[in-house]
Amino acid sequence: MKKSLFIITAIMCSLFCHAQESQFFEMRQYTVHEGKMQDLVDRFENHTLKLFEKHGIENVAYFLPLGDNPEYLTFILGYPDRAARDASWASFGSDPEWNQAREASEENGPLVAKVTQTFMNIDKELSPQGVLMLPESGKVFELRTYYMLPGKVENIHKRFRDHTRKLFENHGMTNIAYWYTDEKEGNQSRLVYLLAHDSEEAGKKSFSEFGKDPEWVKVRDDSEKDGKIVEKIESVYFKPLGFSPLK
Structure with a gap:
C-alpha cells in the first residue's frame, strides 16, 4: 500500500511540477492538406514530441476537433518565457533529426497547409x-x-x-x-x-x-x-x- 501510494504521489508530483515550470504557452493549429491528417499525427507521435522535449519544449496537449473528418490539429506547448520559446524553436528547427523526419514524411507532398499561432500567459x-x-x-x-x-x-x-x-x-x-x-x-x-x-x-x-x-x-x-x-x-x-x- 505504501509503495503504491509513493508511486502515485511521484507521478502526480512529476506532472504538477513540470506543469508549473511553464508560464508562457503557445497554441498552434495545423490545417492539413487533404488526406494528410494521419501522416501528420504519425509524425508527431513518432518524432516531433520527443524532439520538442529534447529542445526544452513542454508538450501539454494534442487535440482533434470532434467530427468524422477533422481538417486541423490543435496543440498546446509550454515554455518558461518568450525568450526560451524562441531559443527552443531555433534549436529544434536546425536539428538534423527533425529535418530528416520532416523530409521523409513529405516525400509525397507537404502535410501542413496553414499554421496559426496564439501566444498565451497562464x-x-x-x-x-x-x-x-x-x-x-x-x-x-x-x-x-x-x-x-x-x-x-x-x-x-x-x-x-x-x-x-x-x-x-x-x-x-x-x-x-x-x-x-x-x-x-x-x-x-x-x-x-x-x-x-x-x-x-x-x-x-x-x-x-x-x-x-x-x-x-x-x-x-x-x-x-x-x-x-x-x-x-x-x-x-x-x-x-x-x-x-x-x-
Whole structure:
C-alpha cells in the first residue's frame, strides 16, 4: 500500500511540477492538406514530441476537433518565457533529426497547409493547480475564447475569479486551465480557457443548465450594470490524441 501510494504521489508530483515550470504557452493549429491528417499525427507521435522535449519544449496537449473528418490539429506547448520559446524553436528547427523526419514524411507532398499561432500567459489565479491531472480519462475538452469589449478584461477576470469557475463546477464541468493571450502593444488580451466534460452532449447540457442558474443570472446582471463585458465567444469541442499528455 505504501509503495503504491509513493508511486502515485511521484507521478502526480512529476506532472504538477513540470506543469508549473511553464508560464508562457503557445497554441498552434495545423490545417492539413487533404488526406494528410494521419501522416501528420504519425509524425508527431513518432518524432516531433520527443524532439520538442529534447529542445526544452513542454508538450501539454494534442487535440482533434470532434467530427468524422477533422481538417486541423490543435496543440498546446509550454515554455518558461518568450525568450526560451524562441531559443527552443531555433534549436529544434536546425536539428538534423527533425529535418530528416520532416523530409521523409513529405516525400509525397507537404502535410501542413496553414499554421496559426496564439501566444498565451497562464493565469495562476484562475487556473487550478496541477492542470495536467484529471480524476479520470475519457473526457472531451472544450476550448473557449472570450473577446472582451474595450477595457473589460479586469471585469471578466473578477467574474471568473469570484463566481464563474465555481458555478461551472456546480454544473459538472471541470476547470483545466485559464490563459490571457499575449498581444502586441495596444491590443487587448483575450481570455482563453479549457474545460473538460464527459461528452459533447454533457458539456452542452451543463452550459444550458448553467445559463439558467439563478445565481449565475444574478452574478451576470450585477457585473454588467455598467455595460456588457463580452463581445464574442468562440467554442470548440476536442478529443485528445492518444499520445497527448492531457487526456
